[in-house]
Amino acid sequence: MGDTLATLVEEVQYELNQVVSPAAGQNFREHIKNRIRREYRRLYNDFNWPELRSWSDKSTSAGQRYYNYPTGVELKTVQDVYVLWGDRYHRIERGIEPHHYNAYNSDQGARLDPTLRWAPYGPTQVEIWPIPASASSLRFVAKRAFAQMVDEDDRCGLDTDLVVLFSAAALTKNDGEKVELLARAQAHYSALKQRLTRGNVKINFARGPEEKYDHFGSPMPYVAIAESSLSGTAAFAVFFPDMPGASEFIRVEVPQAFVAGVDHSSASAETAATAETVFQITADDEAIGTVTFSAGGTEGLFAFTETTIPEAAALKIIAPATPDATLADISITLGGTR
Numbered sequence: 001m002g003d004t005l006a007t008l009v010e011e012v013q014y015e016l017n018q019v020v021s022p023a024a025g026q027n028f029r030e031h032i033k034n035r036i037r038r039e040y041r042r043l044y045n046d047f048n049w050p051e052l053r054s055w056s057d058k059s060t061s062a063g064q065r066y067y068n069y070p071t072g073v074e075l076k077t078v079q080d081v082y083v084l085w086g087d088r089y090h091r092i093e094r095g096i097e098p099h100h101y102n103a104y105n106s107d108q109g110a111r112l113d114p115t116l117r118w119a120p121y122g123p124t125q126v127e128i129w130p131i132p133a134s135a136s137s138l139r140f141v142a143k144r145a146f147a148q149m150v151d152e153d154d155r156c157g158l159d160t161d162l163v164v165l166f167s168a169a170a171l172t173k174n175d176g177e178k179v180e181l182l183a184r185a186q187a188h189y190s191a192l193k194q195r196l197t198r199g200n201v202k203i204n205f206a207r208g209p210e211e212k213y214d215h216f217g218s219p220m221p222y223v224a225i226a227e228s229s230l231s232g233t234a235a236f237a238v239f240f241p242d243m244p245g246a247s248e249f250i251r252v253e254v255p256q257a258f259v260a261g262v263d264h265s266s267a268s269a270e271t272a273a274t275a276e277t278v279f280q281i282t283a284d285d286e287a288i289g290t291v292t293f294s295a296g297g298t299e300g301l302f303a304f305t306e307t308t309i310p311e312a313a314a315l316k317i318i319a320p321a322t323p324d325a326t327l328a329d330i331s332i333t334l335g336g337t338r
Contacts, residue, residue, distance in 0.1 A: 004154065004156075005153070008163060009032050013032070015181065033149075037148055039167045040158065042166075043162060047193060051157075053143060057138065057139050058070050060128065060135060062289070065148050066127050068125055069126060069140065072144070073145075078140055080142070081094070081126075083137070085136065090114070093116070096118070097173040103142060104130040104131075105129050112131075112132075113133045114136065126239040127240055162185065164183050185249075234335060235333055237332070243328045245319065246321050251315065252315045253315070256338060258338050259337050260307045260335070264337065265335045266333050267299065269327050270298070271298075272296050273297060273298075274327070277327050280316075281316070281317060288306040
C-alpha cells in the first residue's frame with residue numbers, strides 16, 4: 001500500500017508552498033483532503049491499474065444458471081471471466097443473445113459443458129450459458145473494489161505523486177502554477193501508464209475464423225506466450241503442443257509497431273514433418289508471410305511479403321487447412337526491431 005492520507009495532505013501543502021502543520025489552516029486542510037479523495041477516485045476509475053488486478057473463483061453446479069458475484073467483485077470492476085475446463089482456464093465471452101438460446105435454450109433447461117458465455121443478471125448476479133452439465137468453476141478477473149481514504153491513517157492504493165500533483169493543480173489559484181502542476185501531473189501519468197502497459201499483450205485462442213461455441217469440444221489444444229522487450233526488439237512466441245488441428249491459429253495483439261525480420265525469427269518442431277507444411281502469418285487478416293517446414297525437417301523457414309507490423313495489429317500464426325501427419329510440438333517465434 002502507498003502513503004497515508006496525512007502524508008498526501010502534507011505533500012500537497014509542499015506543492016502549494018503552504019505551512020505544513022496539522023494545526024495550521026484546519027479548514028483548508030479539510031478542503032485538501034476532499035480534493036485528494038476526489039482525484040484519487042477519478043484516477044482509480046480512469047485506468048485499469050495492474051497493481052489493483054485480482055481474481056476470485058466461484059464454483060458452479062450442474063443445472064444452475066445464475067450465480068452471485070464472488071465477495072468483493074462488482075459488475076463495474078469485472079475485466080474478464082474464465083471457466084475451468086479440464087485442467088485449464090479458458091476465457092469466456094460477455095453477452096448472451098437470442099441466437100445463443102436458439103442453439104442451447106436455457107429456458108428449457110438445455111445443458112452443455114463447458115460454459116461459453118456470461119452476462120450480467122441484475123445488479124448482483126451473473127448468468128452463464130450454456131447451463132453447465134457438471135460442476136466446474138468460474139474465475140473472475142477484476143479490479144479490486146475502491147477503498148476511499150477516510151481517516152488520516154488510511155493509505156492510498158495508487159502512486160502518491162500522481163494523486164498529489166493532480167490535487168495541487170486543482171487547488172491552486174495561481175494560473176501559472178496550475179499550468180506547471182498539470183504539465184508535471186500529465187507527464188508523470190503518461191510515464192506511469194507506459195511503464196505499466198509496455199510489453200503487455202492480449203492473447204486469444206480460437207480454432208477457426210471466429211471464436212464460436214462449436215469450437216469448444218475439449219480443452220484448447222495449444223498455449224501461447226507473447227512478449228515485447230524494452231531493448232528495441234520485439235518477440236512474439238507461440239507453441240502448438242502435439243499436432244495442431246486444421247486451420248487452428250493463435251492470435252496476439254501487438255502493443256507497439258515493429259518491423260519483422262528473418263534474423264530475429266525462428267521456428268522448430270520436436271517431430272519432423274512428413275510432407276512440406278506451411279503456416280500462414282497475417283496481420284489484421286492480411287497475409288504478411290509464411291513459415292515452411294520441409295518434408296523430414298524440424299526447422300521452419302520464414303518468408304515475408306510485408307515486414308512492417310502496425311501498432312495494435314492482430315497478429316496470427318495459422319496452421320495449414322490440411323494438417324501434416326507427423327509434424328508436432330511446434331514453436332514459432334516472430335521477432336523484429338522497433
